[in-house]
Amino acid sequence: MFLQIAAANKRKTVLLVLIMGIVLALLGFFVGELVNLWTGFTSAPQQAENTFKAGYIGFCVALAIWLGLLLTSMLGSDQLFLSLSGAKEVTHDLYPQLYNIIEEMKIASSLPRMPDIYIIDDPAPNAFAVGKSPEDSSICVTAGLLAICSRDELQGVVAHEMGHITNRDVLFMTVAATMLGAVTLIADSFLHSLRYAPIARYRSSSSKPGKGLINVWLIVLGFFLVIFSPILSRILYFTISRSREYLADATSARLTRYPEGLACALEKIMLSPEKLTTALKATAPFYITNPYKQDLEDSLFATHPPLGQRIKILRLMSTGAAFKDYVKAYWAVTHTHKELIAASDMKLGERITIRDPSPPTLQSPPGSRVTAGKAGDIIRAMNQFVFIPCECGMKMKIPPEFARGEIRCPRCNRPHTVKEADQQTMSAILATTSAFSKPAQPQDPLKAKTDALIKGYQEETRIPGTWQSFTCNSCGRIVQVSPAFKLPQFNCTHCGHLFKV
Amino acid sequence: MTGTIVFWVIIGILIFIVLYLITAYNSLIGLRNLVKNSWSQIDVQLKRRHDLIPNLVETAKGYMGHERNTFESVTKARAEATAARGVPQVAQAESRLSEAISRFMVIVENYPELKANQNFLAVQEELASTENRIAFARQAYNDAVLFLNNKIEMFPSSIIAGMFIFRKEVFFEIEDTTERTVPKVSFN
Numbered sequence: 001m002f003l004q005i006a007a008a009n010k011r012k013t014v015l016l017v018l019i020m021g022i023v024l025a026l027l028g029f030f031v032g033e034l035v036n037l038w039t040g041f042t043s044a045p046q047q048a049e050n051t052f053k054a055g056y057i058g059f060c061v062a063l064a065i066w067l068g069l070l071l072t073s074m075l076g077s078d079q080l081f082l083s084l085s086g087a088k089e090v091t092h093d094l095y096p097q098l099y100n101i102i103e104e105m106k107i108a109s110s111l112p113r114m115p116d117i118y119i120i121d122d123p124a125p126n127a128f129a130v131g132k133s134p135e136d137s138s139i140c141v142t143a144g145l146l147a148i149c150s151r152d153e154l155q156g157v158v159a160h161e162m163g164h165i166t167n168r169d170v171l172f173m174t175v176a177a178t179m180l181g182a183v184t185l186i187a188d189s190f191l192h193s194l195r196y197a198p199i200a201r202y203r204s205s206s207s208k209p210g211k212g213l214i215n216v217w218l219i220v221l222g223f224f225l226v227i228f229s230p231i232l233s234r235i236l237y238f239t240i241s242r243s244r245e246y247l248a249d250a251t252s253a254r255l256t257r258y259p260e261g262l263a264c265a266l267e268k269i270m271l272s273p274e275k276l277t278t279a280l281k282a283t284a285p286f287y288i289t290n291p292y293k294q295d296l297e298d299s300l301f302a303t304h305p306p307l308g309q310r311i312k313i314l315r316l317m318s319t320g321a322a323f324k325d326y327v328k329a330y331w332a333v334t335h336t337h338k339e340l341i342a343a344s345d346m347k348l349g350e351r352i353t354i355r356d357p358s359p360p361t362l363q364s365p366p367g368s369r370v371t372a373g374k375a376g377d378i379i380r381a382m383n384q385f386v387f388i389p390c391e392c393g394m395k396m397k398i399p400p401e402f403a404r405g406e407i408r409c410p411r412c413n414r415p416h417t418v419k420e421a422d423q424q425t426m427s428a429i430l431a432t433t434s435a436f437s438k439p440a441q442p443q444d445p446l447k448a449k450t451d452a453l454i455k456g457y458q459e460e461t462r463i464p465g466t467w468q469s470f471t472c473n474s475c476g477r478i479v480q481v482s483p484a485f486k487l488p489q490f491n492c493t494h495c496g497h498l499f500k501v
Numbered sequence: 502m503t504g505t506i507v508f509w510v511i512i513g514i515l516i517f518i519v520l521y522l523i524t525a526y527n528s529l530i531g532l533r534n535l536v537k538n539s540w541s542q543i544d545v546q547l548k549r550r551h552d553l554i555p556n557l558v559e560t561a562k563g564y565m566g567h568e569r570n571t572f573e574s575v576t577k578a579r580a581e582a583t584a585a586r587g588v589p590q591v592a593q594a595e596s597r598l599s600e601a602i603s604r605f606m607v608i609v610e611n612y613p614e615l616k617a618n619q620n621f622l623a624v625q626e627e628l629a630s631t632e633n634r635i636a637f638a639r640q641a642y643n644d645a646v647l648f649l650n651n652k653i654e655m656f657p658s659s660i661i662a663g664m665f666i667f668r669k670e671v672f673f674e675i676e677d678t679t680e681r682t683v684p685k686v687s688f689n
Contacts, residue, residue: 104637
């Protein structure tokens with residue numbers, strides 16, 4: 001029922017889709033007329049009366065092409081798409097945290113049915129949602145995303161995808177994509193067939209005066225449309241796509257009450273050097289960030305708004321997590337007053353306060369060296385590998401093909417028995433990693449605080465040219481540093497704790 | 502000729518009004534059911550938390566046997582919460598249970614072996630998720646109530662709401678404001 005919030009926003013999208021439909025219809029009409037003039041499909045007397053019969057036929061053909069494309073893409077199952085992307089379904093037992101987060105978001109958005117959950121074997125961090133209706137949807141995340149995101153960040157990403165589902169973006173984008181496809185198909189095939197067009201015929205049939213002028217207009221307008229309609233529909237398509245992304249971001253902030261989570265996740269995705277290899281081009285708008293064309297980020301032909309801008313907007317939401325707070329931040333960042341979310345949706349008398357971050361015990365420690373291994377472990381766990389920690393700190397990963405029996409640790413030669421593979425949960429696997437590789441330290445919150453006080457400052461490394469967030473050791477809150485900030489040290493904005501970089 | 506046109510126009514307008522009435526009524530009913538559903542979702546999650554606590558205590562007992570008081574206070578709070586009837590009593594018992602659990606979690610910080618235990622990690626994740634679910638279920642309930650109340654107040658659906666006597670629902674307030682303040686730490 002979250003749909004209700006976006007009702008007015010939906011109307012705006014419907015309008016854009018309608019304009020695309022009109023472009024398609026006009027193109028069909030004019031191409032029909034042009035084809036008629038070239039080939040003389042209708043007889044000369046009919047042409048003389050300018051009945052536009054050929055135009056109507058062209059219109060119907062264009063409609064039929066679009067409906068055909070729409071039907072095939074609607075009937076094409078999500079299962080097929082998911083298997084093409086190499087996605088594997090996961091259960092609560094295999095990855096409890098992801099399952100829990102999705103169920104939390106399902107509760108928050110009052111979705112009627114729990115979405116199916118999939119993981120893709122890909123080290124590039126990304127996520128997407130499929131499903132034409134909220135009753136039948138799936139959420140898919142890559143192993144890379146699971147590896148680098150903390151619980152709060154994952155929650156932000158999942159909520160963004162949940163926003164796509166509740167706003168019915170997949171449906172909108174499918175309709176828009178098929179229209180774009182139909183327009184491109186008609187315009188291209190017309191231009192290609194021009195090569196073989198018998199132009200002489202047209203000249204011979206336009207003998208009557210008066211009719212010629214109309215034909216000239218037809219030809220001029222027709223060619224104008226043939227050339228510009230694909231570009232126009234493409235711009236419309238990407239405009240729709242970007243506005244749905246903003247809305248999904250706003251929905252994510254509103255659902256989680258914690259915009260910082262999504263902002264941090266997007267930041268990590270932005271900094272990640274990995275690129276998605278399994279993405280299909282047609283499905284790019286469904287991903288959380290565009291898996292393609294990172295260089296075209298700021299153009300009219302981008303499916304997603306620039307990542308840096310999305311992060312900045314989310315971080316500027318200081319007054320609350322409601323839609324109106326998002327729009328305020330959007331205005332401040334883009335210096336415009338565009339109606340991002342329909343005014344009637346913002347009038348809801350709601351004041352939503354931002355919640356505090358989750359306790360650090362639930363946050364997995366970030367760090368690129370640890371996470372590369374973690375992404376691999378997640379993929380291996382999905383493929384029924386068995387993990388055996390050795391006392392020497394080595395973690396053996398046994399493939400499912402391995403005959404059961406005894407194995408010796410390659411480092412210290414201790415014998416281990418390989419048991420029948422029982423599905424292990426990710427928390428168990430990650431626990432075995434941390435239990436042996438790093439001796440667990442007693443973490444007394446008081447002691448940590450006094451340590452920081454004695455030390456007097458906290459050392460962090462900075463990645464140049466980006467926004468970054470640090471957790472303050474003294475008060476536990478998050479401090480954000482802009483790329484413009486160049487000084488070697490700064491203070492926590494909440495408690496004045498000193499940072500050195 | 503003009504008579505028949507006027508007749509059909511009036512028929513058209515009437516059909517439109519009837520259709521509108523039906524959709525508006527249905528959406529009000531849908532919203533009311535949503536409010537009920539969200540409320541029951543809160544109950545489901547509270548129940549889930551009660552079911553998890555014995556698990557938590559069992560896992561932790563082996564590691565922190567001498568913290569008898571802590572265990573007892575958690576178990577007692579759970580028993581009270583399961584026994585509580587009526588909204589104000591339930592709310593009170595549940596907030597006491599939340600408090601007991603968070604105190605328990607603070608003590609757990611002193612037991613590194615327990616914190617590395619796989620079963621405990623799993624239970625901790627489930628418990629944290631349940632806490633989140635309770636919060637999100639409340640949030641969804643409040644969202645549903647907001648929509649219903651808006652619909653009841655706003656014209657023209659307010660007419661239908663008045664006709665079929667739809668009542669405004671009450672928001673779920675945060676029971677204890679002190680719960681949200683951070684405890685002070687002094688170094689003296």
